[in-house]
Amino acid sequence: MTRVLLASRNAKKLAELRRILAAEQVDGVEIIGLDDVPAFPDAPETGATFEENALAKARDAARETGLPSIADDSGIAVDALNGMPGVLSARWSGGHGDDKANLDLVLAQLNDVPDERRGGGFVCAVALVVPGRAETVLRAEWRGRIVREPSGANGFGYDPIFVPDGHDRTSAELTPDAKDAISHRGQALRxxxxxxAALSG
Known part of the structure; x- marks a missing residue:
């Protein structure tokens, strides 16, 4: 069994990756999180792109632990805000990780934007760094629109205001399995x- 570190303390991200591995029947890989390894300092997210941030986090984790390490960086890019919040999604309102404040700020900034111009998409870059071997960085996008009122209790971040293309419910109203099948992170992890699989082989 090959242990692979997901460089995150987010229990929902860990559960998501484990669900996808199980659904796709990838055997021989055990996914662990940062809480399962000795603590090391978090590097600041200073990259200008999702790819740069994901790769920096995966490199740090691989260097500190010696384990193959996965990291992702994701966020929402709103067309009417010129692709912002982008890499600043988690700290758009100033603090880091205040989902409600971030979401409220985006809604306020889009208040006067008509429905037909409220397009946007979630972006996810995922990096895999295997010590002494190749580095892999992949990107996926999930397009949709930004609605005016939050709805739904599943998911996190901007999920309650994002309706994916082809759907009439927000990402936060989808079941975890339905979201995994189509989300930006689900696509990137797939x-x-x-x-x-090559690591376990």
Whole structure:
């Protein structure tokens, strides 16, 4: 069994990756999180792109632990805000990780934007760094629109105001399995699966 570190303390991200591995029947890989390894300092997210941030986090984790390490960086890019919040999604309102404040700020900024111009998409870059071997960085996008009122209790971040293309419910109203099948992170993690399967082989 190959242990692979997901460089995150987010229990929902860990559960999501484990669900996808199980659903796609990738055997021989055990996903662990940062709480399962000795603590090391978090590097600041200073990259200008999702890819740069994901790769920096995965490199740090691999260097500190010696384990194959996965990291992702994701956020929402709103068309009417010129692609912002983008890499600043988690700290758009100033503090880090205040989901409600971030969401409220985006809604306020879009208050006067008509429905037909409220397009946007979630972006996820995922990186896999295997010590002494190749580095892999992959990207996926999930397009949709930003609605005016939050709805739904599943998911986190901007999920309650994002309705994916082809759907009439927000991401936060989808079941975890339905979201995994189509989300930006689900798409990016699926692109990574052949690389994870190769580790177990």
């Amino acid at each position: 692109l990574l699966l052949p690389h994870l």
